[in-house]
Amino acid sequence: MNASAPIKHTQAESDLMDRFEAARDGLPGSVAVTALREAAAGQIRDRGLPHRRVEEYKYSDLRAFMKLAAPLAAAADAGTAKTLLDSQDTLGGLERYRIVVSNGAFLAEFSDVEALSAEGVTLSAMSAELAGENGAQLLASPKSGPNDGILTLNTAFVQGGVIVRVKDGAEVSRPVELIQVAASTGAQVSRNRISLGKGAKLRLLETFVGDTGEGELNTVFDYDLADGASLATTRLIVGKSDAARLFTTIATLGADANLKSLGFMAGPRFARNQQFVNFTGENSDAKIFGVTMAGGQDLADQTLIVDHTVPHCNSREFFKTVLDGHAKGVYQGRINVAPHAQKTDGEMMTQALLLSEDAEMANKPELEIFADDVICAHGATSGQIDEDLLFYLKARGIPEDEARTLLVLAFLSEAIEEYGEDDVTEGLEARVRDWLAGH
Amino acid sequence: MLEIKNLHARIAEDETEILRGVDLTVNAGEVHAIMGPNGSGKSTLSYVLAGKDDYEVTEGEILFNGRNMLDMEADERAAAGLFLAFQYPIEIPGVATMEFLKTAMNAQRKARGEEPLSIPDFMKKVREEASHLNVSMDMLKRPLNVGFSGGEKKRAEILQMSLLEPKLCVLDETDSGLDIDALRIVSEGVNKLRSPERAMVVITHYQRLLDHIVPDVVHVLSKGRIVKTGGKELALELEKNGYADYVDAAA
Numbered sequence: 001m002n003a004s005a006p007i008k009h010t011q012a013e014s015d016l017m018d019r020f021e022a023a024r025d026g027l028p029g030s031v032a033v034t035a036l037r038e039a040a041a042g043q044i045r046d047r048g049l050p051h052r053r054v055e056e057y058k059y060s061d062l063r064a065f066m067k068l069a070a071p072l073a074a075a076a077d078a079g080t081a082k083t084l085l086d087s088q089d090t091l092g093g094l095e096r097y098r099i100v101v102s103n104g105a106f107l108a109e110f111s112d113v114e115a116l117s118a119e120g121v122t123l124s125a126m127s128a129e130l131a132g133e134n135g136a137q138l139l140a141s142p143k144s145g146p147n148d149g150i151l152t153l154n155t156a157f158v159q160g161g162v163i164v165r166v167k168d169g170a171e172v173s174r175p176v177e178l179i180q181v182a183a184s185t186g187a188q189v190s191r192n193r194i195s196l197g198k199g200a201k202l203r204l205l206e207t208f209v210g211d212t213g214e215g216e217l218n219t220v221f222d223y224d225l226a227d228g229a230s231l232a233t234t235r236l237i238v239g240k241s242d243a244a245r246l247f248t249t250i251a252t253l254g255a256d257a258n259l260k261s262l263g264f265m266a267g268p269r270f271a272r273n274q275q276f277v278n279f280t281g282e283n284s285d286a287k288i289f290g291v292t293m294a295g296g297q298d299l300a301d302q303t304l305i306v307d308h309t310v311p312h313c314n315s316r317e318f319f320k321t322v323l324d325g326h327a328k329g330v331y332q333g334r335i336n337v338a339p340h341a342q343k344t345d346g347e348m349m350t351q352a353l354l355l356s357e358d359a360e361m362a363n364k365p366e367l368e369i370f371a372d373d374v375i376c377a378h379g380a381t382s383g384q385i386d387e388d389l390l391f392y393l394k395a396r397g398i399p400e401d402e403a404r405t406l407l408v409l410a411f412l413s414e415a416i417e418e419y420g421e422d423d424v425t426e427g428l429e430a431r432v433r434d435w436l437a438g439h
Numbered sequence: 440m441l442e443i444k445n446l447h448a449r450i451a452e453d454e455t456e457i458l459r460g461v462d463l464t465v466n467a468g469e470v471h472a473i474m475g476p477n478g479s480g481k482s483t484l485s486y487v488l489a490g491k492d493d494y495e496v497t498e499g500e501i502l503f504n505g506r507n508m509l510d511m512e513a514d515e516r517a518a519a520g521l522f523l524a525f526q527y528p529i530e531i532p533g534v535a536t537m538e539f540l541k542t543a544m545n546a547q548r549k550a551r552g553e554e555p556l557s558i559p560d561f562m563k564k565v566r567e568e569a570s571h572l573n574v575s576m577d578m579l580k581r582p583l584n585v586g587f588s589g590g591e592k593k594r595a596e597i598l599q600m601s602l603l604e605p606k607l608c609v610l611d612e613t614d615s616g617l618d619i620d621a622l623r624i625v626s627e628g629v630n631k632l633r634s635p636e637r638a639m640v641v642i643t644h645y646q647r648l649l650d651h652i653v654p655d656v657v658h659v660l661s662k663g664r665i666v667k668t669g670g671k672e673l674a675l676e677l678e679k680n681g682y683a684d685y686v687d688a689a690a
Contacts, residue, residue: 387492392529395489396539396599397517397547406542410533410582 007048015069016044019187020156023072028127028160032136040156043147050149057149059330059362060301065270066244070215072157073186076102078109080183085110088209091427096174096205099123102181104159104190120170120200126191127160138163138193140222142250142276144305144336150246150274154189154220161190161219168197168226175203175423185213187243191220196229198254203421204233216244223249225257227281232260234424238267238431245271253313255281259288262419264428265300266293266435272330274303279313279341289419290319290350291412293432294327294359295439301330308341311371317348320415322408323359324439332364333378339370348378353385353411355404405436440638441465441607446499447663448487457483459663460499465607468635472649472674473642475660476682481642482526484660485611488640489523490516503607517543518550520606522599524613528592531583536595539583540565544602568601572628589616590625597628608632608639614648626651646678659685 009017020041029037050056051063081102097119100110106125113123129138139155141148166172182188196202208217225231237245245268251259263273271294277286286306294300306315321329331350352361363380385407393403409432416428441464448458457480465471475481487494488501490513501508508516531539545555556564569579572594584592593613600608610629614622629652633639641652649657649671657673658665659682666685667673 388529389531391489391491391513392525392531393539393543394513395491395517395523395525396543396603397514397550398543399514399546399550400512402542402546403514406534406539407531410531413533 006046009048010063010066012063012066012069013044013048016153017041019069019071023157027157029130030132030135033130033139036136036139037156040152043152044156047149054149056145056303056332059328059332060270060272060299062149062244062270062272065299066216068214070186070213070243072159073103073182073184073188073212073215076105076107076181076183078107081107081181082110084181084183084209085179091177091205091207091424092430094175094423094427097172097176099162099164099176099178100181101160101162101178101190101192102183103188104161106160106162116172116176119172120167121172121176122165122167124163125160126158126163126193129163130158130160139191143278143307143309145276148248148274150218150272151220151248153246154191154218154248157187157189157218158191159189161192163193164195166196166200166202169199170197171201172203175205177205177207180208180219182208182210182212182217185211185215187215187218188212189218191222193222193224194231195224196226196231198226199228200226201230202232204231205424206233206235208236208239212241212243214243216246217241218246220248220250223251223259225251225253225259227254228256229254230258232421233262234421235261235263235273236431237263237265237271237273241268243269247273249275249277251275251277251286253277253279253281253284253286255283257281257284259286260419260421261287262289262291262416262421263302264291264431265302266431267298267439268300269297270299272301272303274301276305276307277315278307279310282310282312284313286313286315287419288315288317289415290321290331291415291428292319292321292329293412293435293439294321294329295324296327297325298327299330300327301332303330303332305334305336306346308335308337308344308346310338311340311342311344313341314345315347318415318418319350320412321350321352321361322355322412323352323361324355326358328359329361331362331380334366334368335376335378337367337369337371337374337376341371342373344371344374344376346374346376350380351411352382353408354382355385355408405433408436409433440467440504441640442502444500444502446487446501447497448483448494449497451493451495456497457494457663458487461660461663461665463658463665465638465640467638469656470633470639470641470652470654472654472657473640473660474644474657474674474677476686479660480663481660482611485523485609485642488609489513489521514546515550517603518547522603522605522608524596524600524608524610526612526615528584528596530585532585534583536579536581536583537565540599540602543599547603564602568598571631572598572601573624574598590618590621593617593621593625594628597625601628601632606637608637610639610641612642612644614643614645622648622651646674649674661685
C-alpha cells in the first residue's frame with residue numbers, strides 16, 4: 001500500500017468520498033468495472049484532486065478550485081431534457097443528425113437512431129455495455145496519462161454515455177451532433193466511445209446544454225479510428241458555468257487515418273480540455289486545433305499529448321487564446337516521438353492575445369524526440385492588440401470597439417479557418433462575437 | 440475646407456517636437472503638394488491629421504469644414520470625410536479585404552446616419568472601382584494587404600479612397616515603392632477623384648509624382664514649418680536645386 005501519510009482531504013475530496021459511497025451500488029458496470037471504480041476512488045482518496053504540485057496540473061489547480069463536490073445528477077427526466085433541447089440551439093440551422101445523452105443516459109427517443117442506422121451508424125448505451133463482459137475494456141486509459149486525475153474521477157463515477165459505431169466504409173452524409181443535456185443540477189460524468197470502422201468517415205459536433213449547478217461536468221470521448229478512417233470533431237465548451245467543465249479525449253489512430261479536431265472554449269469559470277492522441281498505424285494524420293476565450297476570473301486550459309509511436313505520421317497542433325480581465329489561459333502541448341517513429345512530422349504552435357494588463361497566459365509546448373529522422377517544430381507567442389492595426393482600421397472609419405472585435409475575430413479565425421469545417425465556421429464566429437459582446 | 444493654424448505637435452512617448460507652427464489652408468477643389476526633406480515632419484503631419492495617438496498636439500488648431508478636428512477620434516474624422524492613404528499600408532492577417540471594405544463603408548454610413556449598403560450594391564461598386572485600378576477579385580479575397588506587393592498595396596489604398604469618397608484626401612508618399620506603370624495607375628486613380636467638392640494634400644519627396652498629379656499649390660516643409668509656398672513650378676525648382684536653400688532658411 002501507499003507508504004506515505006494519508007492526505008488531509010479538502011471539503012470537495014470528502015464530498016467525493018461521500019458521493020462514491022452513496023452512488024457505488026447504483027452505478028452501472030460488471031464486476032471488473034466495479035473493481036476499476038473502486039481503484040479509482042482509492043486513488044482519489046489517497047492522492048486527492050489533481051493540484052499544482054502535480055506537473056500536468058501546475059497551472060490548473062483543480063483541488064484549489066473545487067470548493068465542494070455536489071452529488072451526481074439524478075437520472076434524466078425526459079420531459080425536462082426535451083424542453084432544454086427545444087429551447088437551445090448552439091449551431092443554428094445546420095442540418096445534422098442528433099444523439100442525446102442526458103445525465104449520463106443515452107436517450108434513444110430524442111436521437112436520430114433510424115436515420116443514422118440507414119447511414120451505417122449504430123448507437124448503444126454506455127451503461128448497458130459497461131455491465132457486459134467487455135465493460136472494463138471500455139474504460140481503458142490512454143498510453144500517456146494512465147493515472148490522470150480527471151480521468152480517474154471519470155472512471156470512479158461514470159454514469160454512462162453513448163457508444164457510436166460507424167461501420168466499415170460508411171461515410172455519414174451529415175454532421176452528427178452529440179448533445180449532452182443537464183436535465184437537473186448535479187455532477188454529470190459520462191464517457192462516450194466513437195468507433196470508426198475501416199475507411200469510415202464522420203463529422204462530429206460535441207455540445208452541451210443545461211445547468212449542472214455546483215456539480216462538475218466530466219466527459220470523456222474515446223475515439224477509435226480503424227485503418228483509413230476519418231473523423232472531424234468540433235467540441236464546444238461554451239456558456240457561463242461556476243462549476244468545472246472537464247473534457248478528455250483519448251484518440252487511437254490506425255494506419256492511413258485522419259483525425260481533425262477543434263476544441264472551442266468560451267465562458268466557463270474553470271475549463272480543461274485535455275487530449276491524448278496516439279498513432280498506432282503508419283501514414284496517419286492528426287490536426288488538433290484550439291480556440292479559447294476567457295475573461296473575468298476564468299481559467300481555460302488546453303492540454304495535449306500526441307504520441308508518435310509508429311513511423312510516417314504527421315501531426316499539427318494550432319492553438320489560439322484570447323484573454324481579458326484577470327483570466328488565465330493554459331496551453332500544455334507535448335509531442336512524443338518514439339525511438340523507431342522515423343519520418344514523423346510534427347508542428348505545434350500556440351498563440352495568445354492578451355486584451356488586459358492582468359490576464360495571464362502559460363504556454364508550455366514540449367517536444368520529446370527519441371528518433372533521429374524527424375521534422376518537429378514548436379512555437380509560442382503572447383501579445384497584445386497591435387495599436388498600428390487598430391489605428392489603420394479606425395482611420396477607415398471603424399469605431400474602436402468594432403475594430404477590436406474585428407482584430408480578435410481575425411486572430412481566432414486563423415485557427416477556425418485552418419480547421420476548415422466550413423459548415424460550422426459561421427456558427428463559431430458568431431460565438432466569438434457573442435463572447436466579445438458579453439463576457 | 441482644411442485650416443491648420445500654428446500647429447505644434449510632438450511624439451507622445453519622448454516629447455520630441457516635430458511640428459513647430461504649421462499654417463496651411465486648403466480649399467475645396469484644390470490639390471496641395473507638401474514637399475520636404477527627410478525628417479521635416481511630413482508624415483507626422485499626415486498622422487496628426489488622421490488622429491494617431493502616438494502624437495500630441497501642444498498648440499494650435501485644425502479645423503475641418505469648420506469643426507475642430509482635434510476633438511475627434513480617428514474614426515470620427517474618417518466618417519467626417521478625411522482619408523489618409525498610408526505610406527506603408529498595414530497588413531491585417533485574418534481580415535478579408537472584402538469584409539474590411541464592407542465594414543469600413545458601412546461604419547462610415549452609420550456614423551452619418553445612412554442605411555448600410557445592400558450586398559449587391561456594395562459588390563457592384565467594388566467591382567467597378569477595382570477594375571479601374573487593376574485590382575483583381577483574387578486580391579480582394581485575400582486578407583487585407585497580406586502578401587500584396589508594394590504596388591498592390593498602394594492600389595488597394597486608392598481603391599479604399601475611391602469607395603469611401605472622402606472630402607479631403609491626404610496621400611502620404613503614395614509614390615514610394617512604385618514602378619512607372621504602378622505610378623501611372625495610382626495617379627490616374629487619384630486624378631479621377633479630383634472634383635470641385637474635394638481637396639487633396641499630396642505629400643511627397645520627389646517631383647516625379649507631381650508630373651502625374653499636378654498640384655495647384657506647392658509647399659515646402661522644413662523642420663516642422665512651412666517655409667515656402669508657390670505654384671507647381673516650385674516643385675521643378677526643388678527637383679533641380681534640392682532642399683538646401685530652405686533647410687538653411689528655416690534654421
